[in-house]
Amino acid sequence: xxxxxxxxxxxxxxxxxxxxxxxxxxxxxxxxxxxxxxxxxxxxxxxxxxxxxxxxxxxxxxxxxxxxxxxxxxxxxxxxxxxxxxxxxxxxxxxxxxxxxxxxxxxxxxxxxxxxxxxxxxxxxxxxxxxxxxxxxxxxxxxxxxxxxxxxxxxxxxxxxxxxxxxxxxxxxxxxxxxxxxxxxxxxxxxxxxxxxxxxxxxxxxxxxxxxxxxxxxxxxxxxxxxxxxxxxxxxxxxxxxxxxxxxxxxxxxxxxxxxxxxxxxxxxxxxxxxxxxxxxxxxxxxxxxxxxxxxxxxxxxxxxxxxxxxxxxxxxxxxxxxxxxxxxxxxxxxxxxxxxxx
Amino acid sequence: xxxxxxxxxxxxxxxxxxxxxxxxxxxxxxxxxxxxxxxxxxxxxxxxxxxxxxxxxxxxxxxxxxxxxxxxxxxxxxxxxxxxxxxxxxxxxxxxxxxxxxxxxxxxxxxxxxxxxxxxxxxxxxxxxxxxxxxxxxxxxxxxxxxxxxxxxxxxxxxxxxxxxxxxxxxxxxxxxxxxxxxxxxxxxxxxxxxxxxxxxxxxxxxxxxxxxxxxxxxxxxxxxxxxxxxxxxxxxxxxxxxxxxxxxxxxxxxxxxxxxxxxxxxxxxxxxxxxxxxxxxxxxxxxxxxxxxxxxxxxxxxxxxxxxxxxxxxxxxxxxxxxxxxxxxxxxxxxxxxxxxx
DNA sequence: AAAGTAATCCAAAACGTTTTGGGAGTCAAA
DNA sequence: TTTGACTCCCAAAACGTTTTGGATTACTTT
Numbered sequence: 001x002x003x004x005x006x007x008x009x010x011x012x013x014x015x016x017x018x019x020x021x022x023x024x025x026x027x028x029x030x031x032x033x034x035x036x037x038x039x040x041x042x043x044x045x046x047x048x049x050x051x052x053x054x055x056x057x058x059x060x061x062x063x064x065x066x067x068x069x070x071x072x073x074x075x076x077x078x079x080x081x082x083x084x085x086x087x088x089x090x091x092x093x094x095x096x097x098x099x100x101x102x103x104x105x106x107x108x109x110x111x112x113x114x115x116x117x118x119x120x121x122x123x124x125x126x127x128x129x130x131x132x133x134x135x136x137x138x139x140x141x142x143x144x145x146x147x148x149x150x151x152x153x154x155x156x157x158x159x160x161x162x163x164x165x166x167x168x169x170x171x172x173x174x175x176x177x178x179x180x181x182x183x184x185x186x187x188x189x190x191x192x193x194x195x196x197x198x199x200x201x202x203x204x205x206x207x208x209x210x211x212x213x214x215x216x217x218x219x220x221x222x223x224x225x226x227x228x229x230x231x232x233x234x235x236x237x238x239x240x241x242x243x244x245x246x247x248x249x250x251x252x253x254x255x256x257x258x259x260x261x262x263x264x265x266x267x268x269x270x271x272x273x274x275x276x277x278x279x280x281x282x283x284x285x286x287x288x289x290x291x292x293x294x295x296x297x298x299x300x301x302x303x304x305x306x307x308x309x310x311x312x313x314x315x316x317x318x319x320x321x322x323x324x325x326x327x328x329x330x331x332x333x334x335x336x337x338x339x340x341x342x343x
Numbered sequence: 344x345x346x347x348x349x350x351x352x353x354x355x356x357x358x359x360x361x362x363x364x365x366x367x368x369x370x371x372x373x374x375x376x377x378x379x380x381x382x383x384x385x386x387x388x389x390x391x392x393x394x395x396x397x398x399x400x401x402x403x404x405x406x407x408x409x410x411x412x413x414x415x416x417x418x419x420x421x422x423x424x425x426x427x428x429x430x431x432x433x434x435x436x437x438x439x440x441x442x443x444x445x446x447x448x449x450x451x452x453x454x455x456x457x458x459x460x461x462x463x464x465x466x467x468x469x470x471x472x473x474x475x476x477x478x479x480x481x482x483x484x485x486x487x488x489x490x491x492x493x494x495x496x497x498x499x500x501x502x503x504x505x506x507x508x509x510x511x512x513x514x515x516x517x518x519x520x521x522x523x524x525x526x527x528x529x530x531x532x533x534x535x536x537x538x539x540x541x542x543x544x545x546x547x548x549x550x551x552x553x554x555x556x557x558x559x560x561x562x563x564x565x566x567x568x569x570x571x572x573x574x575x576x577x578x579x580x581x582x583x584x585x586x587x588x589x590x591x592x593x594x595x596x597x598x599x600x601x602x603x604x605x606x607x608x609x610x611x612x613x614x615x616x617x618x619x620x621x622x623x624x625x626x627x628x629x630x631x632x633x634x635x636x637x638x639x640x641x642x643x644x645x646x647x648x649x650x651x652x653x654x655x656x657x658x659x660x661x662x663x664x665x666x667x668x669x670x671x672x673x674x675x676x677x678x679x680x681x682x683x684x685x686x
Numbered sequence: 687a688a689a690g691t692a693a694t695c696c697a698a699a700a701c702g703t704t705t706t707g708g709g710a711g712t713c714a715a716a
Numbered sequence: 717t718t719t720g721a722c723t724c725c726c727a728a729a730a731c732g733t734t735t736t737g738g739a740t741t742a743c744t745t746t
Binding site for chain 1: 389402409432433438441570599631
């Protein structure tokens with residue numbers, strides 16, 4: 001083990017001076033500094049980060065705890081978010097500590113261990129659920145954290161977050177369908193405990209209501225946010241309500257599954273039935289037919305979450321710590337905007 | 344700050360006894376242990392992980408350094424690998440430290456900081472390149488590590504790795520094309536510095552040679568492993584060699600791009616031209632047409648890398664530390680196996 | 687020559703744990 | 717009564733840094 005002690009011995013200076021030389025303090029002469037640095041390089045001295053973290057009481061590390069079961073992690077949204085987080089953290093010379101735990105008591109334990117154990121300077125929360133106990137814990141202990149996504153609409157979000165106005169997004173895409181003549185429009189939602197589920201439901205319901213169409217419970221299906229959920233949803237909806245001419249899906253993955261189900265049932269997507277999604281994953285553009293969807297800037301959100309968190313950690317948070325980004329309607333072919341137009 | 348000192352004070356026992364009580368040592372009475380644990384819970388004591396790591400000289404953390412520029416990270420292979428790594432690490436109660444750095448000198452610095460700085464007990468290397476300096480470094484310092492993928496065929500792989508026999512995989516899929524009548528078959532390769540490029544080239548070359556077909560340099564294109572690389576590759580190949588009836592792509596992402604290019608050029612994939620990939624990403628099955636490809640068990644590889652690494656860290660490595668997994672040919676529609684069969 | 691100032695350096699404390707190497711008490715066997 | 721074994725506990729060292737609070741020397745100014 002070549003530690004600072006060995007380096008001090010080798011150079012003939014004290015541990016203090018070595019430490020201060022490497023840290024560019026002004027009270028060590030340029031000559032000494034150069035000599036120490038040179039020697040450090042020669043003997044391959046590498047400071048022990050753990051000891052340093054202990055002494056400085058900071059780790060230059062951001063934490064991220066992800067649910068293990070979540071297969072949509074390796075597809076789509078989450079990996080793109082992580083990409084943004086990783087890049088921005090790297091740029092700011094922070095590392096990212098990932099702990100994968102299955103949800104439940106164990107999950108909160110992981111937070112306590114990592115946060116209470118001083119392993120990270122701040123933590124990023126994703127996949128918020130309704131009445132999320134993790135948020136309650138982090139607020140209570142007063143550790144820096146930021147959240148990807150708000151709480152559900154009936155909770156007060158008194159913490160820093162970045163979210164997308166998904167209610168407006170779903171409203172826009174639903175309205176687009178209505179404008180092109182659709183009247184019987186199904187909806188595939190995320191599981192009810194997901195925080196943003198109600199925003200998406202409201203966007204859909206508002207668009208219907210504004211067009212004088214009644215919201216019907218049986219046109220709404222709860223999926224699991226994966227392709228399979230969309231498949232099941234579309235299958236179920238078309239089975240019970242074959243007159244539906246459009247289905248709004250809460251994310252692209254489910255929309256892709258839904259398109260497949262529709263095709264399996266003999267309907268041609270974009271002609272017999274319109275399908276729209278949410279996210280604008282890479283796949284959306286290359287889907288067949290290309291998916292009409294609501295774009296949210298996932299990678300960018302990841303980057304901004306990191307900037308926001310680091311700002312908070314370093315004591316200079318931006319003015320706005322609750323950020324709601326707009327979405328953008330991306331019209332492609334899966335909504336077949338010609339249907340119902342009398343054409 | 345509520346540390347072990349406060350807990351000792353509160354319970355009236357020494358720091359030693361408190362520490363040993365929480366660690367289930369047998370030399371503290373059951374009664375004392377129960378009392379200490381109860382009090383710990385009450386005052387919300389959470390051991391400082393950093394101090395613990397310093398003292399024990401181990402972090403229960405695995406490291407993973409990823410290149411920032413790599414956009415295929417958020418699509419496809421890498422995120423699926425990470426998913427497997429995260430899950431297996433979580434199961435073994437290890438965390439994963441991710442450092443995203445742009446490649447170059449900086450990248451090796453990141454390794455030195457994390458490995459030499461004792462932040463991780465072991466490290467997982469991915470995206471190996473030819474004559475990879477990271478491998479040389481890790482071998483030299485003798486830190487536990489495992490590699491996803493071997494070195495190039497002309498280097499001696501004297502380290503633990505898990506790879507897939509991609510030469511055999513590409514051979515199989517190329518042979519499949521030949522068996523169905525194709526004679527003019529293009530190849531889209533990864534960039535030349537990628538470690539596995541030559542295996543894929545060889546698999547293709549061998550299949551051609553065994554069928555008495557000459558390997559032609561101008562039928563081979565180097566892509567960037569992303570959709571765009573496949574698109575460019577197919578465009579270039581069909582532009583210069585319009586008589587090609589099939590193109591083998593080194594990964595699914597490029598295959599998806601290649602299919603798009605073919606379609607843009609007015610060819611119907613699976614009828615006018617065969618396209619095959621490698622990986623069997625989720626998207627492959629849902630592509631249009633569904634992609635014929637060579638499956639490798641990416642998630643599983645991630646899991647096994649972790650098991651292997653932890654075995655090495657804990658001093659009981661398995662007998663086999665160099666694992667070559669078989670691939671599986673998945674025939675779908677993009678290879679249109681009816682072409683050229685005289686039908 | 688004394689006092690002040692600037693430039694270099696360093697011993698020791700501190701960060702919060704775990705582990706080492708016992709010590710004290712009790713009980714049973716010799 | 718001594719010895720040994722067993723149970724329960726603890727003081728202090730150790731992990732490898734950074735930081736505090738000076739100390740020493742050399743040079744300048746009075």
